[in-house]
Amino acid sequence: MRTFIIIVALGTVSLATAGCGKDNDTSKPAPPPSATATAVAPAATPAIAPAPSASASAVPEAAKKVELEIASVGDTMFYDKKTLTVPTGAQVHLTLKNNGKLAVMQHNWVLVKKGTEAKVALAGMEKAPDAGYVVPSDDVLAYTPLAAPQKSVEVTFTAPAPGDYPYICTFPGHYVMMKGVLTVTP
Numbered sequence: 755m756r757t758f759i760i761i762v763a764l765g766t767v768s769l770a771t772a773g774c775g776k777d778n779d780t781s782k783p784a785p786p787p788s789a790t791a792t793a794v795a796p797a798a799t800p801a802i803a804p805a806p807s808a809s810a811s812a813v814p815e816a817a818k819k820v821e822l823e824i825a826s827v828g829d830t831m832f833y834d835k836k837t838l839t840v841p842t843g844a845q846v847h848l849t850l851k852n853n854g855k856l857a858v859m860q861h862n863w864v865l866v867k868k869g870t871e872a873k874v875a876l877a878g879m880e881k882a883p884d885a886g887y888v889v890p891s892d893d894v895l896a897y898t899p900l901a902a903p904q905k906s907v908e909v910t911f912t913a914p915a916p917g918d919y920p921y922i923c924t925f926p927g928h929y930v931m932m933k934g935v936l937t938v939t940p
Contacts, residue, residue, distance in 0.1 A: 820844045820913070824934075825851040826861050826901075831923070831931040833863075838921075839937045844913045852901035861923045862886055862907070864897040865936060871920050871929060878924035887924040895919060916940045 820841070825834045834853075840846050850863045860883075866874045870893035878887035886900045896911035916938050923932035 818845060820846045822846060822848040823851070824848065824863060826853050826859065826932075829854045829856045829859050831859075831928045833921075833923075833932060833934050836934045837937060838934065839939060840913045842913050842916050842938050842940055845910065846896075846913050847908065847910045848896075848898070849906055849908045850898050850901050851906045852903055854903040856903060859903055860900045860925050861928065861932065862888065862898050862900050862925060863909070863921055864888055864924050865895040865911070865919055865921045867893045867895065868918060868920060871922050871933065875922060875924050875929035879926045887926065897924075900925065913938050 822838055822840070824838065826832065827834050838848075848863060850861065852859070852861050854861070864874060864878075874889070874891070874893050877889040877891070881887055881889055883900065886897070888894060888897050895914060896909050898907040898909045901907040919936045919938065921934050921936055922929040925932075
């Protein structure tokens with residue numbers, strides 16, 4: 755937490771001296787509040803990557819906060835987006851909307867290390883629904899709770915190092931079809 759405060763303070767000083775009045779924020783503004791019930795990920799959501807070093811250059815000006823939205827496609831096992839992109843080190847706030855109507859179409863969004871999708875999904879299947887079919891581990895970088903049909907859930911995490919990271923739904927049987935890739939840019 756102390757490192758985060760130092761990074762924010764240095765970034766603020768850096769912005770003030772680099773040029774007042776410049777608006778370099780190109781991230782998508784936060785969506786307006788909706789009437790949809792929202793479940794929030796547990797406060798102990800796994801960390802993604804170590805905090806950047808405490809230098810002003812380590813905090814990209816336009817990449818501090820990123821809002822992402824993803825949804826299920828009706829009562830199918832597909833996300834409406836196969837790819838998402840964020841800059842490394844960004845604070846990412848992701849909202850998952852379950853557009854399904856069938857009770858068996860619960861979904862989550864689980865960001866994993868490349869090549870671990872099957873391992874993470876299998877471990878999740880062994881967990882009870884009250885655990886959201888997710889077993890926190892080094893392979894699980896971030897995740898939402900389960901979203902019941904017509905509900906939304908969310909998670910906030912720090913974008914990891916540059917690279918491609920798979921995301922899957924770990925509800926039993928879904929991960930083979932319900933997947934995509936989060937690309938983290940430098």
